[in-house]
Amino acid sequence: MNFKRVVVTGGAGFIGANYVHYALSAHPDWQIxxxxxxxxxxxxxxxxxxMNRIEFIQGDIANPVDARKALRGADAVLNFAAESHVDRSLLDPGAFVRTNVEGTLVLLEAARQEGVKRFLQVSTDEVYxxxxxxDHHSLETDPFRPRSPYSASKAGAEHLVFAHGISHGLDVVVTRGSNTYGPYQYPEKIIPLFITNALEDKPLPLYGDGSAVRDYMHAYDHASGIDLVLHRGGSGEAYNLGAREQISGVxxxxxxxAALGKxxxxxxxxTDRPGHDYRxxxxxxxxxxLGWVRRYAFSEGLSETIRWYLQNRxxxxxxxxxxxxxxxxQTWYEGR
Known part of the structure; x- marks a missing residue:
């Protein structure tokens, strides 16, 4: 598929920004x-x-006016916009429903009304x-069993995406990415939190016994996988993106x-997170x-990420x- 004008929602956030940088390199002729x-x-x-190579619009995907404005004339939209931190979803689940579910619906309607050629929803492995x-590895055909307000909201958004594909003929694809790390990640997630805490000689808080396992994937690999699915993914299909890594919190x-000499x-x-998923x-x-090849093993990607945080204090x-x-x-960790 060929695209000229592409909308990236949530493009000033972590994974979205990494995708914008990737796309500008891979597709220098795009209007983003x-x-x-x-x-x-x-x-x-x-x-x-x-910033001199993109058009930036400050707006809310849950606002129909903002959505229509951004999508006017677009060939494709990639929806990265989301409330994404499980801990925050336990404190304020309503915000997650508004952005992740209602916002996705508004964006889908805008895409349909504006004649967007392809809609890509960025989802998560947590829906499984x-x-x-x-020893199971989730397949795209596995049932959803979300266990947090965050993952439930992302599962709900996916259902709306596929429903629009079936009901309205919208060309939709979904990616389900594993835990992602790399440059620009907000330091509430485990890897940037631990890096920045260690640099300030503060404790690294591990839930429970620290044995929860995640499949950590570098942001570059996540971006390249999303881009490949955008271009080659089958309409109405979902695609898992993971690094085939099994890394515990400890x-x-x-x-x-060790890397920082701390x-x-x-x-x-x-104290463990309520309802903590352990794998x-x-x-x-x-x-x-489809041809996706990952670049980073965890050790290499983590070393590069640590260097980025050292260089961007x-x-x-x-x-x-x-x-x-x-x-x-203060709310979440003090006293745990």
Whole structure:
């Protein structure tokens, strides 16, 4: 498929910004429109080096006026916009329903009304639920068993996406990515939280015994997989994107502390997250069959990510100083 004008919602956030950088390199002839509400996790600094190459619209995907404005004349839309932190979804689930479910619906309607050729929904492996105690790797045909407000909202959004494909003939595709890390990630997620805490000699909070396993995928690989599905994915199909890694929280902490020369005593085991899923793992063979080849093993990707945070102290120090970050740290972790 060929596209000329592409809308990236949530493009000032972590994965969205990484995709914008990737797309500008892979498709220099594209006209890219970024629609972003600029919530606490949206940051125009993530796009600072490419602002002269994109059109930026500050707006809300749940606002029909903003959605129609952004999608006018677009060939494709990639929906990265989402509330995405499980811990925050336990504190304020309504915000997740509004953005992830209602916002996706508004965006789908705008895409239909504006004649968009293809709609790509960026989803998550968390829709499959907890695989703890099994050796199974989730397949695209597996049933959904979401266990948090966040994953439930993403599952609901997917149902709306596929329903629009069936009911209205909209060309839709979905990617279900595993836990992603890399540059520009807001430091509430485990890897940037642990890196920045370690750099400030603060504790690295591990839920329970720290044995929860994730399939950590570098943001570049996630972006390249999304781009491949956009161009080659079958209409009405979903594609898993994962790195075939099985890394525990303790392993993440140990690797970061070792890389930064910090003592293991900075590991701090805290009261477990309610309803904590202890294992996610997807089978990405379907995306690999399209030609997706991942670049980063976890050790290499983590080393590169640590270097980025070392070289961009001002970026994450500004983020950590904001009241939204301070509030979550105080509300969620103090006393655990």
């Amino acid at each position: 429109v970024v629609l972003d509400k600029l919530t606490y996790a949206g940051n125009l600094e993530n796009l600072e080096s490419v 639920g907890d695989l703890h105690g099994t 392993q993440v902490a140990d690797a970061i502390l 003592p293991p005593s900075l590991k701090q085991f805290v 996610y793992s997807v089978d990405p063979a379907k995306a690999e069959a 001002a970026w994450w120090q500004r983020v950590r100083a904001k009241k939204e970050h301070q509030s979550l740290m």
